[in-house]
Amino acid sequence: MHPMLNIAVRAARSAGTIIARGFENRSELNIEQKGINDFVTKIDKEAEVAIISKIQEAYPDHSFLGEEGGTINNNPDFTWVIDPLDGTTNFIRGIPHFAVSIALLYKGKLDQGVVFDPIRGELFAGSKGAGAQLNGYRIRATKTKDMSSCILATAFPFRNKARLDESLTQFQRIFEKVGDVRRSGSAALDLAYVAAGRYDGYWEKGLNSWDIAAGELLVKEAGGLITDYDGNNDPLYAEMKQAGSANGLVAGNPRVVQHIVKSLKS
Structure with a gap:
């Protein structure tokens, strides 16, 4: 170690x-x-x-x-x-x-x-x-390509409920094509579970650097991919520059991330 x-x-x-x-x-x-x-x-x-x-x-x-x-x-x-x-x-x-x-x-x-x-x-x-x-x-992230069998994780904007309609619309687009979605209340564990292959993917907006830093490293080292909602890399560093500025975070294997980002951008 x-x-x-x-x-x-x-x-x-x-x-x-x-x-x-x-x-x-x-x-x-x-x-x-x-x-x-x-x-x-x-x-x-x-x-x-x-x-x-x-x-x-x-x-x-x-x-x-x-x-x-x-x-x-x-x-x-x-x-x-x-x-x-x-x-x-x-x-x-x-x-x-x-x-x-x-x-x-x-x-x-x-x-x-x-x-x-x-x-x-x-x-x-x-x-x-x-x-x-x-x-x-x-541990390794999953290699699942069949979206209909994927288990994802997310969170809703409980601190900013003005964004609820947007979040529910995005949730529906993603949920319709996957197996199921979990909402656990811990971003750090959600990312760790993606790294361990328990979840196939994860998305959330409004995170802070301390929520995601360790989990982001785990996902990457487990063979997963991390992007923001637009598909750009390294959302952590954007957030570090200005608190609360990160355009969300998406994690998972490349196929899952591609589906989530496409659904979010729709």
Whole structure:
């Protein structure tokens, strides 16, 4: 395992311990609302602090971009992009589907990525050019070409319901030609599941860099493709330039991505 990936794994497991403990004591969460349908708990904050502290033990001069305000600008060549608890609403409601997401950008390019599900004990990890693994075993995106048998994942614009009509129209175009569609509430796990071949594809708009960074690396290292809604590559980097600017994200094998993008553009 790459040394920096090893540190990311340790940091993810450290945060996972905090999250699992908090999940058993949800009456003490101290829930705050950041925006419309956007929540944060003390566990999110404690987990992010734990991640940054663990990484800083090994790399004290690295930079950080964390969802809960853990932004530290040091060495611009190394930036860790962190979502300490992706799926906070699931976590609050007792739905056991959420994850820790940690990615490392080296000179602006994805280099390492970890998505850790602390409830199932599933660790998805990948290094640039070295493939992706689930609990140490190699994973690959599906090669499905028959759209009628595909299982996809998506999300609806729960923070911006003015876009609902557009989203439902796009959903209908895609749904009519595939096997089924899931909506789980964790972008990080959706992407990890695409990398592991559990889902054939995934699309969503309105994501942030910390939602997608680690998952994007996993999909690419598992042989999948990532584009924006127009079929352009690297939606993460567009989002990094200006928060909320990314034109959506589509993931899957090339055949599935082509179908989703075509349906979205229609």
